[in-house]
Amino acid sequence: MGEPRAIICLPTYEERENLEPMVAAIHAQLPAAEILVVDDNSPDGTGVLADQLATRDISLHVLHRPGKQGLGRAYLAAFAWALERRYDLVLEMDADFSHDPRHLPSILRAARDADVVLGSRYVPGGRTVDWGLARKLVSRGGSLYARTILGLRVRDLTGGFKCFRREVLEAVDLPSVASTGYAFQIELTFRAIRLGFRVVEVPIVFADRRVGRSKMSRGIVAEAMRNVWAMRFSPFGRGAAAARRPTRGPATPGPATPGPRPSRA
Numbered sequence: 001m002g003e004p005r006a007i008i009c010l011p012t013y014e015e016r017e018n019l020e021p022m023v024a025a026i027h028a029q030l031p032a033a034e035i036l037v038v039d040d041n042s043p044d045g046t047g048v049l050a051d052q053l054a055t056r057d058i059s060l061h062v063l064h065r066p067g068k069q070g071l072g073r074a075y076l077a078a079f080a081w082a083l084e085r086r087y088d089l090v091l092e093m094d095a096d097f098s099h100d101p102r103h104l105p106s107i108l109r110a111a112r113d114a115d116v117v118l119g120s121r122y123v124p125g126g127r128t129v130d131w132g133l134a135r136k137l138v139s140r141g142g143s144l145y146a147r148t149i150l151g152l153r154v155r156d157l158t159g160g161f162k163c164f165r166r167e168v169l170e171a172v173d174l175p176s177v178a179s180t181g182y183a184f185q186i187e188l189t190f191r192a193i194r195l196g197f198r199v200v201e202v203p204i205v206f207a208d209r210r211v212g213r214s215k216m217s218r219g220i221v222a223e224a225m226r227n228v229w230a231m232r233f234s235p236f237g238r239g240a241a242a243a244r245r246p247t248r249g250p251a252t253p254g255p256a257t258p259g260p261r262p263s264r265a
């Protein structure tokens with residue numbers, strides 16, 4: 001058995017200036033990994049640029065979608081694409097340099113004995129830079145809200161710098177995930193934990209995007225606040241954790257700080 005095959009899903013909507021440096025920075029960290037750009041027909045031509053880059057980079061793939069349908073839909077399409085092609089590890093990260101590719105190696109290391117790895121701003125060693133107080137409160141408060149209502153021990157539930165073992169994506173019943181935006185991130189982690197998968201957090205430093213503007217909105221925050229309640233009372237995967245646990249054995253503790261933290265429901 002060699003190294004696991006990894007694919008990094010990079011959703012883009014108007015990321016023309018970030019795309020090429022981002023692809024180069026990922027390759028610099030993980031020369032063997034492949035990248036899938038999922039573009040929602042960006043008016044600024046990001047998808048066209050991705051195609052151009054792919055003609056001279058065989059590890060770069062491009063999935064075009066007809067129009068902007070939100071981050072959650074883009075990820076679902078990317079995951080289906082990756083599962084069809086039998087990748088072992090499926091990663092997601094933003095294309096705007098908020099998620100620094102230098103964290104990729106520690107995320108992949110943690111994936112050796114975890115089913116889901118979360119790049120986390122809120123474990124020791126993790127942080128946000130250049131954020132005002134209001135944004136900090138919304139993000140911290142959002143994770144605290146979701147974690148309390150869902151009864152989870154995960155510190156950073158809304159982040160989108162993650163790695164899934166393929167078995168997790170096969171088990172979570174992707175077509176029934178309705179959330180987009182931040183709720184999408186919460187829902188996938190919640191479902192994985194309900195199914196008894198092992199979720200760990202590794203510290204990341206989250207920076208502001210390099211260029212361009214955010215596509216997130218107030219509506220996306222409101223969706224997350226509502227959907228958390230729907231998740232809590234949904235029958236999805238109830239009881240599955242207990243059934244899975246014995247087959248996977250006890251959780252192995254990660255290294256001392258900073259390192260992966262087991263966070264099971």
Ligand SMILES: Nc1nc2c(ncn2[C@@H]2O[C@H](COP(=O)(O)OP(=O)(O)O)[C@@H](O)[C@H]2O)c(=O)[nH]1
Pocket residue numbers: 010011012013014015038039040068069070071074093094095096098209213214215216
């Ligand atoms: N394909 C696709 N990508 C999106 C969409 N919305 C946001 N993105 C991408 O998702 C990532 C995170 O979005 P961003 O606007 O930076 O959100 P923020 O970091 O929460 O402000 C970036 O790479 C965006 O280009 C969408 O509707 N479709």
Ligand SMILES: [Mg+2]
Pocket residue numbers: 094096098209214
């Ligand atoms: Mg961003």
